[in-house]
Amino acid sequence: MTEHPPAPEARPAPMRPQDFWQAVEPAEAAAPAPWTDRFPARLPDGRVLHLPIRPLAGTGNAIASLILNQASFAVEAALADALAERLAPFRPDIVAGLPTLGLPLARAVAERLGHARYAPFGTSRKFWYDEGLSVPLSSITSPDATRRLYLDPRLLPLVEGARVALVDDVISSGTSISAGLGLLARIGVTPVAVGCAMLQTERWRPGLAEAFAGPPEAVVGAFRSPLLARDGEGWREA
Structure with a gap:
């Protein structure tokens, strides 16, 4: 045979x-x-x-x-569901979102956690902003060193003394999320958790370990690549 x-x-x-x-x-x-x-x-x-x-x-x-803003609404919803489930055990009082693509994800996650609103960070400086509530911002896709990350002073009462979950779309090099952590540190806040849709490779770990005082298990993603x-x-x- x-x-x-x-x-x-x-x-x-x-x-x-x-x-x-x-x-x-x-x-x-x-x-x-x-x-x-x-x-x-x-x-x-x-x-x-x-x-x-x-x-x-x-x-x-x-x-x-x-690229989250090119995803279908069904995929966006699935990722928000997964991330909200992973952040829920940390019992955040408020979800803070990083621009640009982290903002819609943070909003959707906050809604799924039963929150009425979220705290968006921004890169566009309004005339009433305080430079003391800003830090330099760069990322692997937007390396412009002149950009800054801002928190609207009117949102300060939402995050001061609160259990904050900081959300971005992707953690890759860790520079964007570290900027968000630095801005929260300026007001004395260490987030209870850091979350994203995708944890990309392991390159972000050393930098985030320096910027985030929380335990490694408090950094969560809907998935890893x-x-x-x-x-x-x-x-x-x-």
């Missing part, structure tokens, strides 16, 4: 760029590594959100990315 080698595993067809972040799929939709154009990020309930894989120029590595390494024509976890 002639033995035949097993047929190569069928790989999913490439996704069109506009189709990423549009659906949360069942757990079985995740293909095993090596991955070609998409990384299957696992939500806490096991479902999958496919993220585009973006090679890092000049390296043998890549990352999976999330690892650093990826080249594997033939595809990618796998580094």
Whole structure:
């Protein structure tokens, strides 16, 4: 009897760029590594959100990315549900959101936690703002060192002495979330938790460990995405 080698595993067809972040799929939709154009990020309930894989120029590595304001409303809702569930045990009094893409997520999370409002930080200085309630702000996608992060003085009573959950869309290098922590520190507040939709790789850990006085388990995400390494024509976890 002639033995035949097993047929190569069928790989999913490439996704069109506009189709990423549009659906949360069942757990079985995740293909095993090596991955070609998409990384299957696992939500806490096991479902999958496919993220585009973006090679890092000049390296043998890549990352999976999330652009929250390009996501479908259903995906936004699923991520807010997951993050609210992970923040609920910390019993925050107020959710503070970081610009830009952290603001709609923070608002949705606050609503799911039963709050009537949230505290948005901003980068646009109004004439009544106090420079003492601001810090420099940069991020991996917006490295402009001239930007500043502000808290409207009228919102100060919401966060002073409160149990604050600080929310952003993605924690990648940790610079944006560290700016938010620095601004809260100016008013004597250490958040009870830090949350985001995606914890991207592990690069953020050293900087955040310096900026955040809370325990490591108080930094939570709806899902994680690892650093990826080249594997033939595809990618796998580094």
